[in-house]
Amino acid sequence: MPLKKISTGESLPSIISRVVNDDYVLIDKSGEFSFDWTAESGNEVFKIYLKDKQENILGLLSLMDYPEEYRIHLNLIEVGKSNVGKKKTIDNIAGCLIAVACKIAFDRDYFGFVSLKPKTKLISLYQEVYGFRQYGRLLGIEGEGSNQLIKKYLQDEEE
Amino acid sequence: MKKSEKMYAKLSARLTDEEIVDGYLFNDDEVSAEEREVDHQEFLALRMKRLSEMTEGEKLFGRLMKLKYRMQDYFETKEFDPAYSFARLLKGYSSIINRSNKEFAKDLGLHHSKLSRLLNGKEKPNVELMYRLDKHSNGELPAHYWWRLYAKEFEHTIMNDQEKRAEESKRVSNALRTG
Structure with missing residues (x-):
């Protein structure tokens, strides 16, 4: 399911697009994000926002492309403070961002392979929530697993 | 730390x-x-x-998903893009399944010369073909995706074919006067 308003369960139309230079000022000023996103500007950085609310960035994704290893690496994902923890009002933000990475990994002929290297303590949770599998110290998802994430987070049920 | x-x-x-x-x-x-x-x-x-x-089936799945998601993204755009014409995408599909055109035509129950005309944009696709492509792709590229592709292309043709418009206008008499 795409972004969901927790109080009503309704789907919220959203847009995911590349972060442009002006966005970094907005990200910094918003007070919503704790990581230094300007440090990610050398990577492929994406933002997610509600349709018609472009100025209100809900979450950010930083990707690295490893063509020789046929994979997209999730370098950093951060959901804005307002939607993390018990007080959040919108659900599925991180899921949508991960699903976009899966889609890119299909588009670049990596068979949907997406990797990440989380803290050891959190590995089992990423596996449980998103279906990642272990590849040594890294986690990865591909093929049907990636496709399921795309279906779950990026597509309306009637599609 | x-x-x-x-x-x-x-x-x-x-x-x-x-x-x-x-x-x-x-x-x-x-x-x-x-x-x-x-x-x-x-x-x-x-x-x-x-x-x-990786099995051939897994590789095929990956290539199929690439085509499917590209189609979906194209549906979100307003303009017709010749790179996404029915013929071009049919060609794309035929290349990812790694079968000869003769085999592919046989799979779809078509004469190979008909498939060749479709692949070259010389013949218009029909709904029957779209259902067959749906079945052939195991439902991954549903009939209505192929229809949407063609509808977008056809709309563009209708809007821009001035020659046909002029030709057909000549056959019309007593047109309504509005305004």
């Missing part, structure tokens, strides 16, 4: 691990450069092994 550990400590002061996973994903940088290289080499060996063991 490394960056990831510092951030984790800061986050876990107010969030559970489940909430952290729901809102964040950051790289573990607690290991040394040497350990990182060992981790990478271990990963690389596993990744390459996996790639070498």
Whole structure:
């Protein structure tokens, strides 16, 4: 399911697009994000926002492309403070961002392979929530697993 | 203390691990450069092994998903793009399934010369073909996707074919006078 308003369960139309230079000022000023996103500007950085609310960035994704290893690496994902923890009002933000990475990994002929290297303590949770599998110290998802994430987070049920 | 550990400590002061996973994903940088290289080499060996063991069916699935998601993204755009004409995408599909045009025509119950005309944009597709492509792709590229592709192209043709418009106008008499 795409972004969901927790109080009503309704789907919220959203847009995911590349972060442009002006966005970094907005990200910094918003007070919503704790990581230094300007440090990610050398990577492929994406933002997610509600349709018609472009100025209100809900979450950010930083990707690295490893063509020789046929994979997209999730370098950093951060959901804005307002939607993390018990007080959040919108659900599925991180899921949508991960699903976009899966889609890119299909588009670049990596068979949907997406990797990440989380803290050891959190590995089992990423596996449980998103279906990642272990590849040594890294986690990865591909093929049907990636496709399921795309279906779950990026597509309306009637599609 | 490394960056990831510092951030984790800061986050876990107010969030559970489940909430952290729901809102964040950051790289573990607690290991040394040497350990990182060992981790990478271990990963690389596993990744390459996996790639070498992929079945033709798994590779085909990956290529099919690429085509499917490109189609979906195209449906979100307003303009007709010749790179997404019915014929071009049919060609794209025929190349990813790795079968000769003769085999592909046989699969679809078509004469190979008809398939050739469709692939070259010399013949218009019909709804029957779209259902057959749906079945052939195991439902991954549904009939209505092929229809949407063609509808977008056809709309563009109708709007821009001035010659046909002029020709057909000549056959019309007593047109309504409005306004």
